[in-house]
Amino acid sequence: MAKKTPTKRPAPEAAAKPPKPSTTAKRAAAKPQPVSSTLIESDDVLPGAAGHQPPVKAARSKKAAPEAAPAKTRRRGKAADPLLTPAEQATSDQPGADQISAQTLLPDGDNNPFRTGMRRSRAPEPATLVIFGATGDLARRKLLPAVFGLWQDGLLGSAFNIVGVGRQEMTDEQFKDYAIEALNTSKETDTPHPGSLEKFRELLYYEFGDFGADDVYERVKTQLDEAEDAHGGRKNALFYLSTPPSLFEPISNGLGRLGLQDQSEGWRRIIIEKPFGRDLASARHLNDTLHAVWNESQVYRIDHYLGKETVQNLMAIRFGNAIFEPLWNRAYVDHIQITNAEDLGLEGRAGYYEEAGVVRDMLQNHLMQVVALTAMEPPAAFDADAIRDEKVKALRAIKRIPIERVAEVAVRGQYGPGTLDGEHVPGYREEPNVQPGSVTPTYVAVKYEIDNWRWQGVPFYVRSGKRLPKKVTEIAVVFKRPPLGLFPGGLERNVLAFRIQPDEGVSLKFSSKTPGQENQLREVVMDFRYDAFGAQLESPYSRLLLDAMVGDATLFPREDEVDQAWQIVSGILEAWDAASPNAVPAPEFPNYDAGTWGPDAADKLLGPDRRWRRL
């Protein structure tokens, strides 16, 4: 791999002359106008505030009008600050004409009093975001738009840089072009303000090399040094591993070899994308590998489901209201249903999916997190450890599923040809790059039993599949029937349902008398949709990136959570792995048609008097 000659950020020159004052500053300096308390002119008062209001500008919406103008290069090399002129840049951080003598530091100067009472208790300190796999699909579609949105909203602070790292040879300029193109084409990009893309472009740098060698990490280290030189502050860095899982270990080790995990000069954190291992043993190996370099407090395992507003709303509704929690137990709940249905097929991801299957793709991570959030006890506080402690306790209480219990509590399926939205779609085995006789499951339904006081005897049914009739994810708390039937007709169960996507919201199903002379009851649904607030939902990556930057790990699964999740599905994986010596032969695949709700056996899993919700 060819080495790239490091380009230096503009070297600050000695500040022999002070910065050129701006027009504003000049005017202000020439004509200071202390206005004190007398400057009140009501014809220019903003109603409800001070000032004047020009016409309301267009609401900021996602990708309403991508900036068409091509980004221009402002300067060559590593411009440290896109809003500074070269002269201003040059004077930065140099003791100059108005050099100030050293001051005695206050003993309690570590705290920032301006953060007291602010909505965000902390903003990210000056930092560099280092994205490994910066030219990959995830970075292009999700990460770069999320970072841009945060930066444009002023949430990333004054000194922020992005260093893209990849194996692909590319110059800084080429990477800047690539990133701007990605922002212009991603549906997730916020509408850029005029000039924003050009300014953001100047924050981007690129390094490339072999992830198994030291060179590329040395250049990353140099980048951190330059960022510190340019902006002051410390060498804070967030390393985002947006790469195939096989590269997690070499990158982590490479960073460790160069001492880039060391926090003596600034905080260092590492984000690991899913999948975190492919089974319990590999997950534990990966944890061990990471911990050889990083403390657990530095490791952020990302599960973008936890960044979704409505997943977080589950905790808000459970623990922010008094009416739900008293009912949230075995005394009132008959069972829980968690559904994750996708109408899509493989979408070109056969290589990954043939290896992963639905259990690794959805059940072990996203859906296990949802189960944990649904089942957990109220945390002692809303902080990372308190919440994760409770999630781990819930996961630990899930009755293990050894291989001999798998047939009893789990159902697998694979879709065959069928019809979706009036269109014929191929079966899984007919998808490009899928083995003709593949036994990879595309559907799973499983019954979890939670052995604790709250949930004893309340099954959690979880199902997930591809090529189901529609895209929907929901958690349904199905309550017990009333103990006594006073009214004619059957008694129905109340259902409190949380829709995670789409149409995020909460609904409550209950019975009401129908109009007429008879006391006839009928089920009705009271519906709250999250879009009643009318606000744009932020990208989960945006929330999670910002949390990682400020060091809030609440929404990142901890080591023991991941371990527990793998333990829970290990028996299922072993039973369904055709290469395993304990493999249980797969049913006749395909066993459900594309466009249907999965195999019949899934219905039987619920037993008598229960059925999957018709969504």
Place this chain on the structure above:
Amino acid sequence: MTAATSRLKPLGPLPTNVRGAQRTLDELWAQTDIETRAYTGNIIALTEPHYQGRIQEALTGLEGRYAGRQIIAVMQPSASGRMSIDAELVPQQGLYIERLTLLANPGQLRGAILPLLRPATVNHVWWASDDPPGGPLLRELTEIADQVIADSLRLDIPPARQYALADLGWSRSAAWREALAQLFDSKDAASVLGQVTRLKVWSGGKNDRAARLYAAWVACTLGWKDLSAVTFVRGDCERQHGDLCGVELSGPGVRFTLKATGKEGVRSTVKFGTANRQTSMMVPSMTLAEGLGRVMARPERGSVFEAAWTLARASLAEAAPESQ
């Protein structure tokens, strides 16, 4: 629930009256295919005829549907005839919101607004008038308000505990507070805060009340008893009127400056000890709608704001009386 297609057409306005307003709104809803509605709150905007258009524009431009019912009460002291009420459904972010527009003298409005409120939800009361907020109508509405949004330094009603006081000038300076806080996220900068003895604030517009609240926030944070160490300067920058143009904290051997550059950027300069840093940051300007949305999104009591408000208010009382 009001979600429907993103291309909603305004429905109405239809003339109505206090007793018939709900029925009229129901007739408009019947023209939609929407079966369920979610009520997220009421906002009562008290304004004057020449501001009516801007208030409507701001309410329509809200990015969040914080109040499903908007009541725009246009105060026309000279009005002597019957009060007029129009009802309409207005698209906002792909949803419908209910809007009732009342045109009457303040006396007539006193008995008209309360029956029009959607019950048992959050009530925002917005004094969107040039006159100092006060009078019997506003006093009456504060009784049912969860939040009063006003030019708070001119508020003629003592703040009460049952509602949160909000100020759009304060709201719109949030990004400036964030920017200043960022300067002191570095521990070395925070450690010299005790050496700051002076504050200078540059503001646009023709009054300094937003700047005064901002300065009071800084002063409270630094433990200053009053604003005697603060200088307010009329700024001239590209940012919207009413926005700040710059801030400078200084003292023996230390200087921290934020100066607007363009419409969205701010340049920071930090000098203390051997540190001499210049950098830039995004400090987005807030439109009226954005500022309004920000305060409506979280109508909670804000101890930080209240402390700043108290200090700023006291500074006005100590100064020469305002001419209204």
